[in-house]
Amino acid sequence: MSAAVYEERLERMWQSRPGVLGWVMTTDHKRIGLLYFWTTLVLFAAGGAEALLIRTQLIQPNQHLVGPATYDELFTMHGVTMIFFFIIPMTTGAFGNYLLPLMIGARDMAFPRLNALSYWIFLGSGLFIYTSLFLGMAPNAGWFDYVPLASRQFDPGHAIDFYCLGIIFNGLASTLTAGNFIVTILKLRAPGMSFNRMPLFCFAFLAASWGLLFALPSLSADTIFLFLDRNIGTHFFDVAKGGSTLLWQHLFWIFGHPEVYILIVPAFGIATEIIPAFTQRRVVAFPLVAVAELLVVFIGFGVWAHHMFATGMPTVTVIFFAAATAAVVIPSTIQVFAWCMTFITGNAQFKTPLLFIAGFIFMFVAGGLTGIMFLAVPFDQQVTDTYFVIAHFHYIIFGAAVFPIFGGMYFWFPKVTGKLYFELPGQISFWIIFLGTNLLFFPMHLVGLAGMPRRNYTYPAGLGWGADNLAETIGSYITTVGILLLLGNLVVSYFRGPPAGADPWHGATLEWTIPSPPPEYNFAVIPKVSSAYANWDVEDREEDRRRLAEGVMVLDEGHEQPVSSPVDGWFAEIAEMPHDSLWPIVLAVALSVVFVLLLLHLWMGTAFALAGVMLALLGWHGEEPEETDA
Amino acid sequence: MSDYAAGVRRGGPGLAVWGMAMLVASEATLFGTFIGSYYYLRFGAQHWPPPGTPEPRVVVPLILAGVLATTSLPMQLAAMAARRARLWAARLLLVWALVVQVGYLVYEVHDYARQLQHSAPQDNAYSSIYYTLLGADHVHVAVGIVLVVWLLWKLLRGLTTYRLGAVQVVAFYWHAVNLLTLVVVGVLLSATL
Amino acid sequence: MTVRRLGIVQWIGVVVAPLAWTGQHIVGYGVGQARCSAAGAHWGIGFDTWQLAILAVAGLLILISEAAAVTVFLATREVNYGDGPAGEGRCAGVLPYSRLHFFATAAMVANVLFLTVIFLDGLGSVFSSLCAQS
Numbered sequence: 001m002s003a004a005v006y007e008e009r010l011e012r013m014w015q016s017r018p019g020v021l022g023w024v025m026t027t028d029h030k031r032i033g034l035l036y037f038w039t040t041l042v043l044f045a046a047g048g049a050e051a052l053l054i055r056t057q058l059i060q061p062n063q064h065l066v067g068p069a070t071y072d073e074l075f076t077m078h079g080v081t082m083i084f085f086f087i088i089p090m091t092t093g094a095f096g097n098y099l100l101p102l103m104i105g106a107r108d109m110a111f112p113r114l115n116a117l118s119y120w121i122f123l124g125s126g127l128f129i130y131t132s133l134f135l136g137m138a139p140n141a142g143w144f145d146y147v148p149l150a151s152r153q154f155d156p157g158h159a160i161d162f163y164c165l166g167i168i169f170n171g172l173a174s175t176l177t178a179g180n181f182i183v184t185i186l187k188l189r190a191p192g193m194s195f196n197r198m199p200l201f202c203f204a205f206l207a208a209s210w211g212l213l214f215a216l217p218s219l220s221a222d223t224i225f226l227f228l229d230r231n232i233g234t235h236f237f238d239v240a241k242g243g244s245t246l247l248w249q250h251l252f253w254i255f256g257h258p259e260v261y262i263l264i265v266p267a268f269g270i271a272t273e274i275i276p277a278f279t280q281r282r283v284v285a286f287p288l289v290a291v292a293e294l295l296v297v298f299i300g301f302g303v304w305a306h307h308m309f310a311t312g313m314p315t316v317t318v319i320f321f322a323a324a325t326a327a328v329v330i331p332s333t334i335q336v337f338a339w340c341m342t343f344i345t346g347n348a349q350f351k352t353p354l355l356f357i358a359g360f361i362f363m364f365v366a367g368g369l370t371g372i373m374f375l376a377v378p379f380d381q382q383v384t385d386t387y388f389v390i391a392h393f394h395y396i397i398f399g400a401a402v403f404p405i406f407g408g409m410y411f412w413f414p415k416v417t418g419k420l421y422f423e424l425p426g427q428i429s430f431w432i433i434f435l436g437t438n439l440l441f442f443p444m445h446l447v448g449l450a451g452m453p454r455r456n457y458t459y460p461a462g463l464g465w466g467a468d469n470l471a472e473t474i475g476s477y478i479t480t481v482g483i484l485l486l487l488g489n490l491v492v493s494y495f496r497g498p499p500a501g502a503d504p505w506h507g508a509t510l511e512w513t514i515p516s517p518p519p520e521y522n523f524a525v526i527p528k529v530s531s532a533y534a535n536w537d538v539e540d541r542e543e544d545r546r547r548l549a550e551g552v553m554v555l556d557e558g559h560e561q562p563v564s565s566p567v568d569g570w571f572a573e574i575a576e577m578p579h580d581s582l583w584p585i586v587l588a589v590a591l592s593v594v595f596v597l598l599l600l601h602l603w604m605g606t607a608f609a610l611a612g613v614m615l616a617l618l619g620w621h622g623e624e625p626e627e628t629d630a
Numbered sequence: 631m632s633d634y635a636a637g638v639r640r641g642g643p644g645l646a647v648w649g650m651a652m653l654v655a656s657e658a659t660l661f662g663t664f665i666g667s668y669y670y671l672r673f674g675a676q677h678w679p680p681p682g683t684p685e686p687r688v689v690v691p692l693i694l695a696g697v698l699a700t701t702s703l704p705m706q707l708a709a710m711a712a713r714r715a716r717l718w719a720a721r722l723l724l725v726w727a728l729v730v731q732v733g734y735l736v737y738e739v740h741d742y743a744r745q746l747q748h749s750a751p752q753d754n755a756y757s758s759i760y761y762t763l764l765g766a767d768h769v770h771v772a773v774g775i776v777l778v779v780w781l782l783w784k785l786l787r788g789l790t791t792y793r794l795g796a797v798q799v800v801a802f803y804w805h806a807v808n809l810l811t812l813v814v815v816g817v818l819l820s821a822t823l
Numbered sequence: 824m825t826v827r828r829l830g831i832v833q834w835i836g837v838v839v840a841p842l843a844w845t846g847q848h849i850v851g852y853g854v855g856q857a858r859c860s861a862a863g864a865h866w867g868i869g870f871d872t873w874q875l876a877i878l879a880v881a882g883l884l885i886l887i888s889e890a891a892a893v894t895v896f897l898a899t900r901e902v903n904y905g906d907g908p909a910g911e912g913r914c915a916g917v918l919p920y921s922r923l924h925f926f927a928t929a930a931m932v933a934n935v936l937f938l939t940v941i942f943l944d945g946l947g948s949v950f951s952s953l954c955a956q957s
Contacts, residue, residue: 110645179652187648194918196925213652217660221667225762234751234758236667242675242755247667254663291929295936298841302848315951316870317855320848323944330936377957530916563644568918575645618780624792669853673860 003548007524009556014107014521017580025580027112028520032119033098034416039119040090041487043126047081048480050074055440055476058469061461071457072140073159077133079143080163083263084170085126087401091266092177092212093122095408096205098416100181102511102518103199105190105527105534107561110183113578113620114176120588121173128595129166132159139163142455144256145226147237147248152230158599160230164223165595171216172591178212181205190510191564191571193529199509200283200532203290204269211262211297219255222248231601246311253304261300263397264364265293267404268335271357274404274411275339277507278354279346282533284338292331292338299328309377310384318377325375332368336361352426356407359434363399367392370445385455388448394441406433406486413490414500418516421493429489432482440475443468508533513541526553526562529569558626576625583620590616646795647802654806657770661810664763665817671755678821679756683749685822686760690741695815698734698771699808701727709801712794720797721785727804728778735771742768760818767814774800774807826919829895833923833930836892840885840934847881847941851948859954871949878945882938889934895927 016022016031023031054074057065066074097115101108109115132138137159141150150160185206189198225236226248235241237248272283283289302324309318339361348354370392374380383389413421447468452459459465503512510527511518512535525548528540535541547553555562559577564570594609672678679685708723742764751761777800784793824832854873857863902920 111649114649175656179649179656182652183645183648187645192918194922196922197916213656214659217656218663221660221663225667225758228751228758228762232751234762235753235755236671236758238755241753242671242680243758244671244674244755247670250670251663251667287925287928288932290925291933295933299936299940302845309957312956314855314859314954315957316859316948316953317852318957319947319951320852320855320944323940323947324848326943327936327940334932381957568922573644614776621780621796624790670856673857673863675862678862 003524003545006548006551006554006556007519010521010524010554011519013556013559014519014579016520022580024585025582027108027116027578027580027584029097029101029109029112029115030416030518030520032115033094033096035119036089036093036097036122039123039126040086040094043081043085044090046130047078047086048483050078050081052476052480054078055473057457058459059473060466060470061459061463063458066457068457069140072142072455073133073138075455076139076142076145076163080129080139080166082397083143083259084167085129087263087397087405088174088212089122090405091263091270091401092174092181092205092208093119095270095405095412096177096181096208096266099412099511100184100202100205101188102514102522103201103509104185104188104193105510105523105529106184106188107522107555107559108577109180110188111180113581113584114180116581116584117587118173118176118180120585121176121591122170124588124592124595125166125170125173128169128592129162132162132166137162139166144252145248146252147226147229147245150226150248151237161227161599164227164230165599167223168220169591169595171220174212175216178209178216181209182213185209186566187563188561189564189569190527190529191562191569193564193569195567195569196287197529197532197534197569198290200272200286200289200293201269201509203293204265204272207294207297208262208265208269210294211258211265211300214301215255215258215262218251219259222251222255225251227598246308246313249308249311250304253307254301256307257304258297258300260393260396261297264400265297267360267401267408268293270404270408270411271339271360272335273507273509274353274357274407275342275346276533277411277505278349278351279342280506281342281346282508284341284345285334286532288334289338292334295331296328296335299324299331303328306374306380309374309380315377322375322377326372329368329372332364336365336368352421352423352430353407353411355427355430356403356410359430360399360403360407363395363403363437367395367399371396383448385453386448387444387452387454390454391441391444391448394437394444398437398441403433406430406483409486409490411505412511413493414504415511415516415518417494417497418500419493419497420500420504421497422489425485425489429482429486432485433479434482436475436477436479436482438475440472440479443471443475447472503535506535508535510534513544524548524554526555578623578625581620581623583616583623587613587616587620644795646799650799650802654803658806658810661763661766661814664759664766665813668759668763668817671759672821675756679760680754683753683756684745686818688819688822691815691819694734694737695811697730698811701730702805702808704730705801705804709798712789712797715789717785717789720789721782724778724782724785724797728775728782731771731775731778731804735768735775738768738771756821763814764818767811770807770810774804777803824898829898829923830919832891833895833926836888836890836895836930836934837926838888839891840888840930840937843881843884843888844937844941847877847945850877851944855948864954870953874945874948878941881941881945885934885938885941889931889938892927892930892934895923896931899924899927 016026016028023035026032053066054071057063057071097109137157139145139159139162141155141160141163145160145163148154150163185202225234228234229236229238235243237243237245239245272289276283303321305313305318305321306325350358370388374392410421410426413419447465450464452465500516502515505512513527514523525544527534528543530537530540553562555574559579561575561577563572563575565572590609590613594606594613597606597609704723704727708720708727711719711723749757751758781796781800784796851874854868854870857866858868858870899920902917902924
């Protein structure tokens, strides 16, 4: 049989149902990645609109575009949206889902139906929390929702209940995704892909997934305690009855600090794949970059109380966190040096994706320098709750997470769509965004050092803050124009761009070995892997062609996927993967009902809904794979 | 090409166990934060439990936690029997485990209700964390019971590779819950020290 | 050393140091939290003794871990990571030697970082004023 015959058999085996039902029932990681991508863009727009309203309100002193109550909702929803409903789902849900199986030579995730469930839960949680906005009861105590401000006494009504339940609901999606990624990366790598032959992108996503898995429970515990305090009358955070308001902060930041590394580490992964492609050079110090990605998340679990340096903790405890904060800088620095050396010693071609990575490095270093400053407790206590902090984390988040996301959109656009984007508008969009974000966030350092506090809906005249705020607001509008140009470019390119072919960039990793867009089964033959830069191993790619012609490792007798050993990638067995199913969306709907009933305090109804969830789970596991031998 | 030696085709029990490991890791971390919160509140309290709140009983909860922990034996033996395709042995071992697990849970729910008559989670922070931590453990035991019942129902129709994986996965879950229960009971009883 | 033994030594090199830091971090912070809290102030916690003891144990474990990583690194010197073409006389990324060398290289650098951190916070906590608010 010829290669074409095998490909046709695989196509028939793996194709999705047609139409809308096919999308609703899909378990294909590529379709799920695209669903995440579009949903996340809509939520990004919402978060961006909230930002623009904030910036317009602050354009000059004493403005009254929005009142203080609305302003509180705006900055809370902006933070919640950008973190939980843009960056996490865009990096892990969209980029991770689409690319991870391709980079490791797999045909799907380890748990395809679970992957679909993650998306539908994510969508449900987004609808849940944005319903609060439409009902005029959006969360309003900041994205970190400190008690006692968030307690029933000071924030009656449903706003904080929406926050608690929405966060737990969203956290479920990320937890499931994290577990799925970990098992996929450890067990589904193509035979021969040992850890030292795994692309750095995969190291980054492995690190972020471990981070999500171990950080989210802390936030869940925190919000469970708050929900119980607010609705059942418990006293976890009530000092008068033996509780502690600082307990909220500890549990929150035990999640919250790893979360910020979870935000940027996948973006590091994106950067470490763009750089080799546009410098045509392997990344310098590969083992150190790989371990740095893991270390930054690992050590990041130990720094949480640096968000609490102004709460009066004893110095003898604070010192542990200051030291760990100093340590966590080192892995990031290792990566920055490695990337810069790769640029310098490679043949850098500054196409749009690499421009965004260069911008990312610039902004990440700037944000990182202010980050180091915070580890000095006396300095931190001066700038806590000022715009200096906002400047720091926006340089990091926008610079180190959003810039690589934008670069990644351009970089993998040809692979996903089969079309090339238009280069000149791409480069222009970069420069506009780069200038806009620096104009937006740099003056925040100055105005923060001059004492402007966070989370205040306006500020008085005569303090010298007006000019900086005006510049920031103009910067926000410029940034918006740049982002619109970026998105417009991608849309027009989708319809009018020239064909891209499989490998327009001569990229390093396995996704560039297959057609653009990829077929449903990804790889007709499971690829042979000898290094982390598999697309550059010419002999291995020729071996793949020989094998396809001979039908070796084609695995076309079902939805087949090889499973390997976790460390060295020795071939272990062949697994039969689940395919299209309605159970993920059914289970997600059942879970949504549970959360709505909890919000409405209908406890008996909640119990019944939970029983419904159990039934859906049992129904899900009623689908068994075909048995060939026991 | 030793890298590509032909492997046995399976329904993926290996991956299922890894998936359960992820769930166990997540739940263990959740309980870790509950326990950390318990001690954080404990360190801040001059008297623990606070005056007026009864101390937990020591002997009966410890014995019962030990009895529950013994169900790890029949659960593991059931997984091993299933692996050797000994269906009836697996079923009987699961029933043995189930009887003990249900007995444990029934008693604990009854005891939880009894304790609520003397103190409430709304009394103070001690009671809040006490009832939450203990209740969360009971919920995990209850879910484990549902899983064993489901397994027995599945095994009514015989043993397949998929169902073998299910037995292994549920056994793993129960080992984790048994260990968790021992830890939770130990933490709660540390208030009497 | 056999490949199997090298593998075990490699994992000691990779895993022990991070766990040692984790233990020192949690216990060190916990001892401080207990000592400086309302209840714990009366428990007779010898703060400095605890911190120095934890520091010594963690330090020893990290040094063992580093020695393990260096051992594997030296034993697999001839290997490359499998990320480049085979040079003359080099093992060209052969498994598991290339994986062992990769982990050993990474661990050697990481363990130095962990050692630095535990000395920073261990000594820092001892030399700070006990229970003074920051």
